[in-house]
Amino acid sequence: MAGTFSKIKSTFNLLRKIDFNQLSKLSEKVDLQEVMNSFSKLDDNQLKALMKMMKDEKKEKVLPPINGDFYEIHLRLNEEDRAVQLKVREFMEREIKPIVNNYWLHDEFPHEVIPKFAELGLCGVTYKGYGCPGKSFLMEGIIAMEMARIDASIATFFGVQSGLSMGSIYMCGSEEQKQEWLPGMHEMKIIGAFGLTEPEVGSGAAGGLTTTAKKTADGWLLNGQKKWIGNATFADVTIIWARDVDDNQVKGFLVRKGTPGFEVEKIKGKMALRIVQNGLITMKNCLIEEKDRLQNAESFKDTARVLQMTRAGVAWMAVGTARGAYENALDYTRNRKQFGKPIASFQLIQNHLVEMLSNLTAMQSLVFRLSELQDQGLLKDEHASLAKVFCSLRTRDIVSRAREVMGGNGILLEHNVARFVADAEAIYSYEGTKEINSLIVGRAITGMSAFV
Template identity: 45%
Template sequence: MTCGDQAAQLGSESQKDKYLPSLSKLHKVCAYALTEPDYGSDASSLNTVARKVPGGWVLNGRKRWPGNSSFADVLVVLARNTSTNQVNGFIVNGGSPGLQISKIENKVSMRMVQNCDIELKNVFVPEDDRLPGANSFQDLVNSLAFSRVMAAWVSIGIAVGVYDACRRYLGERKQWRVPLAAFQLNQEKLVRMLGNIQAMWLFGWRLCKLHGSGKMTIGQASLGKAWITKQARETVALGRELFGGNGIVTDFHVGKAFCDMETVYTYEGSYEINALIVAREITGISSIRPTSRL
């Protein structure tokens, strides 16, 4: 979804006409390549470069973590323009010569998503496939704000699923000849989960209203992503506790959700990075770049 959003917000009209219809109907899959092996939170320091050549651009570098890129038809790749030193966006077709993609193995979370390592060796991109709205890293940051809201809603969905599973489980499983739902401590945890979900839902709804009216700031999006995923993480952890030993197996859904929530808590900016973005907006002081010590 982020990849399609990038094309919609930063692409030309001809690029939108060419790519968005098939992407919106899921006839084609798109992957978004920003993070690199050595640059995650410090994404603006990326090393992948784009060199201008007759008729287009040549890309060289490495990317890590783009979801489902192993079978993507199209990739949006961010690279540093060697002429301007600014970060630009490029549309790369899957299977392009010089594009090497390998699936990351041994994940314990979000296993259904095929995250990959990508290497670009002299990959040619026609001039028509450069995103004209991506002329700096700030352009890309602005377009990514809503993807943080989407990550927040993913967490809400995971938390709601765990809550529903817990409510059924506590009513069906018995210990000492009574349902687990009869115990006061279990009831308190269930109520805490529901309170978290209601608060997360209202926060997510408010962010969508702000975005729809064009009033949402980057700090508000980061606050939503940071706080909602934090509350969802607590909610899912409570659910795992309520399931006892059954909470660490995939049979009852909760064990898988517990692991998946760790991924959502981290991607689209970690809790700490998003918190610092919010703090920068409300104080006017940036503390994201620490002073190096030699």
């Protein structure tokens, strides 16, 4: 029967394309008598099936929407939070997506978008007072994901501003310091940076900071270097963490732009997060007044509280990067044709897409629960570390598969995935490497510390 259907379908397709003057030529190609005999043997159900098949062929196939939220996690948001999510998505699609590849290519930051960012009113999203929205950590994560879905560099800029720098003041500053800095930072009239990592000290920051602070009659003298400091080249204030030479404890300082002895050099030649303006900071007898010391930062434990709060956001950022790569790859495979049909119709391509979506869905479920724990006051270091380990690792796999299904075109910026591939490498390392975060989780589950 399949052979008969095929003959009839081929004949009908041919008939649609010819006029009656060509029927004589048709008889040379097709045995019309055999076709009619085949029709006479079909019952009503078979005829209906044939006609439906021919009608369906005329219809344009409607493809499902491209949506990385396969388990519809957004349905767990209330209407207000969902509206914020969609507002951020629309902003990123309208303002950032058209320009991002050019700025990434040229290693520059789009300063003109900062006032537009400010209009979102979301900077310092979880803080209460000082003009800040006072929303949930879950909402902060959703925002990070939506930004990274278009560009991880912009998400990083926002995370440094809203999370690390504002968070240091909010958690460790005096009330006077909060009043002075946070309203302006919320409005993005003041841009902040966060200086912890050093040229020779990354993972060992807890006990090995070489940047020193010495109390004098005039204030605090800072000496040392900081490296990889996002926003540093244009920040109005930089949070510097330094070791007090007198009590060997880590303390925090607000260093204002233009302070003598404070120099910033842009780090060039990066292969990832190229829009983020990372700086190498050098401090030589940089004098900071006592009023600009974070009054409630007395040890690295206070620094760690800020890092714990923001590490969940980095996991969400990894999810956004993965989602952007997956959605761009899916769109590409549905439009790219080889051998006469879209490559999304091939089994091996579909296998890659399903593997990507499986990991992405697992990541989304994990970070959603992570933020719930944070909102409930139950977040522990090991919770944030597990999310950072898993999500940054799976993101690497997803962006790799996204590039693979695009073939050679996957390395071109115009298809977006190449940028996600590169940026995933930075996310994999910052806010704690896989190894360090694994040891934090390992210590929690075994009761034994494997740190040196």
